[in-house]
Amino acid sequence: MNWQVSQFSESNDFARLDPRIQKWVYKQGWQDLRDIQKKSITPILAGNTDVVISASTAAGKTEAAFLPACSLAADKKEGFGILYISPLKALINDQYRRLVSLCDDLDMAVTAWHGDSSQARKKYAKQNPEGILLITPESLESLLMREPGWVRSAFETIQGIIIDEYHAFVGFERGCHLQSLMHRLEHLIDRHTQPIPRIALSATLGDMDSVQSYLRPSKLIPCQLIQDKQARNTLKIQVRGYLNKPPPKTHNPDGITSQPSSADEKIADDLFGTLRGESHLIFANSRRRTEHFAVSLSDLCERHHVPNEFFPHHGSLSKELRFELEGRLHKENLPTTAVCTMTLELGIDIGKVKSIAQVTAPHSVASLRQRLGRSGRRGEPAILRIYISEDELNVNSSLGDKLRLELLQSIAMLRLLVSEKWYEPPDIHLYHFSTLLHQILAIIAQWGGVRPDQVWGLLCKSGPFRRTTVDHFKTLLSYMGQTDFIVQLNSGELVLGKTGERLVNHYSFYSVFKTPDEYRIVVEGKTLGTLPIDSMILPDQHIVFGGRRWKVKDVDSEKKTISVTPAKGGEPPRFGGGGMGIHDRIRQEMYEIYRSGDHRISVGDVKLEFMDEIGQNLFREGLEYFRDINLEFDRIVQLGSDVFIVPWMGDKLANTLVAMLKSSGYEASAFAGIIEINNANKSEIGECLKSIISSPIPENTELAKAVKNKHTEKFDHLLPEQLLNTAYGAKAFDTEKTVLWLSRIL
Helix, strand or coil, X not given: CHHHHHHHXXXXXXXXCCHHHHHHHHHCCCCCCCHHHHHHHXXXXXXXXEEEEECCCCCCHHHHHHHHHHHHHCCCCCEEEEXXXXXXXXXXXXXXXXXXXXXXXXXXXXXXXXXXXXXXXXXXXXXXXXXXXXXCHHHXXXXXXXXXXXXXXXXXXXXXXXXXXXXXXXXXXXXXXXXXXXXXXXXXXXXXXXXXXXXXXXXXXXXXXHHHHHHCCCCCCCEEEEECCCCCCCXXXXXXEEEECCCXXXXXXXXXXXXXXXXXXXXXXXXXXXXXXXXXXXXXXXXXXXXXXXXXXXXXXXXXXXXXXXXXXXXXCCHHHHHHHHHHHXXXXXXXXXXXXXXXXXXXXXXXXXXXXXXXXXXCXXXXXXXXXXXXXXXXXXXXXXXXXXXXXXXXXXXXXXXCHHHHHHHHHHHHXXXXXXXXXXXXXXXXXXXXXXXXXHHHHHHCCECHHHHHHHHHHCCCCCCCCHHHHHHHHHHHHHCCCEEECXXXXXXXXXXXXXXXXXXXXXXXXXXXXXXXXXXXXXXXXXXXXXXXXXXXXXXXXXXXXXXXXXXXXXXXXXXXXXXXXXXXXXXXXXXXXXXXXHHHHHHHHHHHCCCCEEECCEEECCECHXXXXXXXXXXXXXXXXXXXXCCEEEEXXXXXXXXXXXXXXXHHHHHXXXXXXXXXXXEXXXXXXXXXXXXXXHHHHHHHHHCCCCCXXXXXXXXXXXXXXXXXXXXCHHHHHHXXXXXXXXXXXXXXXXXXXX
């Protein structure tokens, strides 16, 4: 103990913490604070700066924020001292358990407040607001709307706002909502000129300049970045390749088969043999594949007469089933592997997990980094295994399959993660009119009535919706009036209309995010199934469903149906690219890998092999085809009666090219960043593209007019078409970048 005291006493920062917190740290048996924990003390105690703490999972971010924040709030008994905001209820419950012992030593209350919290706990906190309040954005919205008077008195003593898993907010509609909530809270408690410091925590943040500015767009106080520079645990990576042979031909008139692929069966066998006996996470990206692998692995346990260790975890499961699995992982007393979607990607405390398995290409580098952070705790190496299957090639195989794009994308993401330490930067230039509409209604509900200039000043002029112009704002208010969401009184104040009251009073109003819409795929009046749609769908383009290629006849956004007819052409590309908006940098890295002919990862001066023999063979097949059709130099290639554009750029540019070509009369579609133009020739397409760059650059908004399924955010269906086109255009297209790219390659 004497040695520990002398270690801590050397740190002037540590000595500034409340003595009871110092004592609590000693009781944990820590020999010293971690680097980020030391660096965070002074700026947080100063109370005049925002702080972003970026460090890997299990690096001590929670303590880095709470130790100094609790020192500030330790003796505040009349009102809450710290507001902690989390994207997940489960994470709030975890943090509550972690904070109890610290708060007991400080005689400080800690309250978990969300939809599953007991009414008794909430009632007590209302009568005795003090200490730390752990809350979701949606519950905070409910309090601001329903009880602004109580919020004003209970929150006026707040010393700081801690935002956990900050990357889950930045650039998304939920992040815009959070910005607005914090801004409204400061105005409510008269702190808009002396802002409440914001402390953001995350393991995966890219482009730190934009991240810091996003935390407080007004920049009223500075923002300090604290990053973990210490070397992390050893990382072990392997990519395993699988050759998927086609199932036997069936006479199903729809051509849709539900038979598991031969590669999936082999992957399940390998997962069973490698993972059984310890605890792991298997990420399958979609709910369908999550259930598929969970059942396959459970069946293998039964076949081998051993207890089942493999369980699904996704958002459609009941909370009881999810809690039961999370509890089993956390106890660490039984080997347990969760087969999951993104639900276990964030920082829920699930105990010690030996490794991470990914059974499809990851959809982003940031997501891959977040998942990898779930393993390798307590001094052990982090282990990542990626299982990639590619179809056996034949004369009808698609260009994407011949290029082995799923494998190539996985390799590119690994190299960017390990060698470049790169993650996708947030897109902070979106409009989020859906969330603006929501916030207008929320503010009116909070105050009963407000003037238009007050709403403009709070949300747009000084708030998070700064990209909104006066014309945008007037258009939105006018449309909300026409649809009876709001009514303007003779006094000029805006109040809720009947439609607005119904929406605001519904329990689902408080959240601003939604899952992708499920569209029914219909052919000649018969439903083939449903497909979650989170990317652009245009009439006459091709989509892939149930192992077949279909041509889109019509999209009905109200009925959520896509009418299709069978499409001619070769086999459909098996890999669609992820549907999540692949970044330019990833596709450029894919190109560089094939251009150099070397897939290995560089660590210092050493190039490391990380693929098994089948994976290497699949890579060589893709590389050989890349060279055969001269893709190092050609971006436009003729294959049979079709033309393909391979830009090696992100999905925004691919979407823009498709929209431009369709507006010129061509049948164009995009799969995994490759644009396919049916029944065309290369010279015609070249001339068409030249005419595009010689013409005035179209607005992103203009291209959006042709898209039917533009409802990507929760309240988009309530927006006027003009604003919907503006918002969707900014999210899906980039005409300026596309024209610049065309100018370089033509």
